[in-house]
Amino acid sequence: MRRTILKSLLAAPVAAAFPSVWAQAAKIEKPKLTIAVGGKNLFYYLPLSIAERQGYFKAEGLDVEIPDFAGGSKALQALIGGSADVVSGAYEHTINMQAKNQSIQEFVLQGRAPQIVLAVSNRNMPNYQSIADLKGKKIGVSAPGSSTSMMATYVLSKAGLKATDVSFVGVGTSSGALSAVKSGQVDAIANLDPVITMLERDKLIKVISDTRTLKDTQAVYGGPMPAACLYAPTKFLNENPNTAQALANAMVRALRWLQKTGPSDLVKTVPEAYLLGDRSLYLDAWLRVKEAMSPDGIMPDAGPATALKMLQTFDAEIASKKIDLSKTFTNAFAKKAAAKYV
CATH class of the missing domain: 3.40.190.10 (Periplasmic binding protein-like II)
Incomplete structure (x- = not known):
């Protein structure tokens, strides 16, 4: 009995000092997970790297591994094959997979222009x-x-x-x-x-x-075109809502950081390899694509329809299927995260 009381007394100050971390750590269903990405060095995926380098995943109680693949299609293959829990990749893949009768959902947006x-x-x-x-x-x-x-x-x-x-x-x-x-x-x-x-x-x-700016993206696609996002099987999101929320929190926090940070802090934060040997060029490129970053992780209303229209233009399989766009994304997690990190 005395041991139990002593343990409680020792734990109490820790819980009081870090109440949010303590509470959240108890809620995370899958604290250790893998996020597959295809081209981690790109600005397209910069929010993911910022969340990792700034310790935002850890702050949410997550231990995240991020294997880097040659392209987004390879990262998707890792998810389908079971070696990844989540993908940082293009939103279009959620539509492609629904056409193949697999339910994949976007749950936090990284980019509001493709940058391609x-x-x-x-x-x-x-x-x-x-x-x-x-x-x-x-x-x-x-x-x-x-x-x-x-x-x-x-x-x-x-x-x-x-x-x-x-x-x-x-x-x-x-x-x-x-x-x-x-x-x-x-x-x-x-x-x-x-x-x-x-x-x-x-x-x-x-x-x-x-498609590096919003204006150019509008000219190419005729509407807002969602780009990089975190997506996962709908089953994963349903079974691990607190884990998904923690991921969304970390990503939105990274997006907020990118909105406010200066060039010098950015180059200090990203790995040296990302600079491709030219720091000034890296920053010049960053200024070209900065507005393509989502400010809050929330999917724009017309975004999914623009992506579907694009795919229907050249993909006969998608053009022949009835796609339910409401099942390809959810703003529930991003909106909660955006409210937390204003």
Whole structure:
């Protein structure tokens, strides 16, 4: 009895000092989990890295492992295969998976613009005139089936070309993408910053379609286009609501940090490898895409419909299916997190 009383007395000051952490730690259903990502160094996934580097996951009582894959489609495969619990990836995958009768839901948005750029190689296509010139060419993407290949396919389809009219080549999102263009391995590339800004600086590419700003995204897609997000099987969210809320809290806190932080703090926070050897270029690229970050993690009202319309343009399977967009996302977790971290 005395031991029990003593333990209670010793624990009391700790619980009093950290009431929110103490309470939340008791609620987390799955404190140790894996978030798969495809191209962690990209600004597209920057909020994920900030949440990790700033210790926001740990502050929510989570022990998170983040394996990095060559592209978003590979991260999705990890989720479907059971080696990941959650994915930091493109929202479009939730629609694709519903068409395949698998229920996947977005629950906190990272980006409100895709940031993907389609550009042609000045070396291989110096006389480029129009999208039609890409027929029969090789287009480098992060990975076939990823958001970069979907964006390129959409741009091609608007010009009357099909995905089968070109060859998509997986080049990753870092040094592999840079070398693919420099060596002439690809004729065009669909990729993101900081890779694109580095290729532009060296005058290696000509941009032909850009979604790094809200204005450019509106011009390409005709509406707001949701981008990176955290998504998971609906079953996971239903069985682990407190875990999902903790993840949303950490991500929204990272988004708030990005809204307020200065350039010098950003470069101090991200890993040195993200800078690709050029700090000033990294910051220049950041200024180009900063407005693409979601300010609060909440899915915009018209976003899902824009994504569906885009996919229906070139994906016959999705065009033939009745997609229930309300089942591809939930704002419940993000809204609660946004209220917590104002």
